[in-house]
Amino acid sequence: NYKDQLEYLNELILDSCKIRLRSDVPISTALSGGIDSSTVASYVKDIYQGDFNFNKNSKKQTGFNLSFPNSVMDENYFSKMIADKLNIKLKTVIPDPKLMANNLEKVCYLFEDIQEVNPLPHFYLYKSIKDNGFTVSLDGHGGDELFCGYESSVLHALKDNIFDYKCIKDIYKIYSEIHPKNKYFKKMNLPRIFLYLLKENLRNKYLNKRHQKMSEVYSNLDSLSKHLFVLTFETVLPTLLRNYDRYSMMNGVEIRMPLLDYRIVNFAFSIPWQSKLNKGFTKIILRDQLKNKIPESIVQNKVKIGFSPPINDWMKGPLKEYILDEINSSLFRNSTLINAPKLKAKINNLILGDTNYSHYYSESIWKEFSTYIWEKLFLN
Numbered sequence: 001n002y003k004d005q006l007e008y009l010n011e012l013i014l015d016s017c018k019i020r021l022r023s024d025v026p027i028s029t030a031l032s033g034g035i036d037s038s039t040v041a042s043y044v045k046d047i048y049q050g051d052f053n054f055n056k057n058s059k060k061q062t063g064f065n066l067s068f069p070n071s072v073m074d075e076n077y078f079s080k081m082i083a084d085k086l087n088i089k090l091k092t093v094i095p096d097p098k099l100m101a102n103n104l105e106k107v108c109y110l111f112e113d114i115q116e117v118n119p120l121p122h123f124y125l126y127k128s129i130k131d132n133g134f135t136v137s138l139d140g141h142g143g144d145e146l147f148c149g150y151e152s153s154v155l156h157a158l159k160d161n162i163f164d165y166k167c168i169k170d171i172y173k174i175y176s177e178i179h180p181k182n183k184y185f186k187k188m189n190l191p192r193i194f195l196y197l198l199k200e201n202l203r204n205k206y207l208n209k210r211h212q213k214m215s216e217v218y219s220n221l222d223s224l225s226k227h228l229f230v231l232t233f234e235t236v237l238p239t240l241l242r243n244y245d246r247y248s249m250m251n252g253v254e255i256r257m258p259l260l261d262y263r264i265v266n267f268a269f270s271i272p273w274q275s276k277l278n279k280g281f282t283k284i285i286l287r288d289q290l291k292n293k294i295p296e297s298i299v300q301n302k303v304k305i306g307f308s309p310p311i312n313d314w315m316k317g318p319l320k321e322y323i324l325d326e327i328n329s330s331l332f333r334n335s336t337l338i339n340a341p342k343l344k345a346k347i348n349n350l351i352l353g354d355t356n357y358s359h360y361y362s363e364s365i366w367k368e369f370s371t372y373i374w375e376k377l378f379l380n
Contacts, residue, residue: 005271006288009264013289016261017043020138028134030125031063031090033078033298035149035286036140040258042293044138045086061088064129064137066121069094071310073359081295093128095121095309097318104322108370109377110250113242115370117363121309122247130251137248141240142259145232146268147283148224148276151178153231155193157273159223174277177302217269224273232265312362316351323347323369337375343368 017040021027029041044061065079076092083090100120107123108115129137144150148157154175161167172193218229231237241257248255258264271285278284280302287299315323326332327344334340346365350357 016258020256027136029063030139033075036143040140073310095124100318101322126248126251126253141257145237156227157224
């Protein structure tokens with residue numbers, strides 16, 4: 001039952017954090033202000049307050065967060081609330097706009113791959129961790145993939161509940177409240193959602209056969225867990241782990257991830273979808289773990305941001321001059337990996353136009369532009 005699940009997960013997270021606190025050097029925590037990093041930070045606090053034998057250096061728990069002042073992407077307020085509640089030292093990293101354009105190509109070169117999001121803030125985060133004397137960071141990666149933290153994942157729970165009106169209503173409510181002000185989510189009414197799921201089912205027919213060969217477990221999972229299985233082992237999480245390994249190792253920092261202990265992964269795929277989506281919330285089992293540990297407003301916060309940079313503001317601000325120079329260069333015009341005239345028009349509209357584009361649109365433009373940067377650095 002759910003109470004037993006909570007108790008068992010509590011034991012697993014506690015033991016996983018204890019193992020990953022073994023170190024001869026001080027350990028930091030990347031604290032975004034969300035559920036996953038708060039889980040790690042709160043359990044580390046519990047361990048340090050207990051009778052466990054850790055060296056004195058380790059007990060100086062320090063959290064690091066990214067701040068984007070005057071931006072909707074800024075979660076500094078939440079990080080401070082958690083740090084105050086847990087009584088841990090918090091260092092806020094504000095990426096310097098003056099250094100961005102100068103360092104962009106250097107960071108992209110060190111990263112080596114094409115980036116969907118701008119790598120600069122993550123680079124600065126782990127640089128700050130290193131500059132403050134830390135070489136290990138305990139981070140909260142894995143919570144979204146294992147326990148359903150992404151808005152698009154929520155919809156996959158509908159497949160097993162297509163004739164249950166109450167479930168459909170609850171699942172849609174969770175989905176629509178993750179980004180209540182975003183026009184994209186308002187457009188996704190129930191008929192459109194069912195069309196989306198039908199398309200997903202057709203697309204996954206081939207994938208399902210492959211997954212069943214990969215794992216005997218897969219065929220016994222509910223529809224939401226099957227989707228999360230793919231995110232965890234094939235698509236999103238492997239990409240994030242690769243990316244964060246590079247962000248951190250560019251600066252000589254090791255990341256440890258307690259939520260990805262194999263026992264927690266096994267547990268996550270053994271519980272029903274209702275333990276992940278319930279009471280109007282995603283990741284409900286992690287949120288229930290955090291009750292009485294962190295402020296209730298954090299536990300109940302449904303809006304997911306993480307360490308996403310305000311790419312819209314940056315392209316119109318500190319990166320504007322650099323980007324405009326690049327799109328007017330002969331190297332850009334002669335690019336073979338992008339449609340240069342089309343991308344140039346998009347960038348000019350974004351940077352010089354009066355229209356306020358969505359964060360998702362800006363990220364898609366950045367992805368195309370970073371393809372050009374990669375071509376410039378590695379092929380030219």
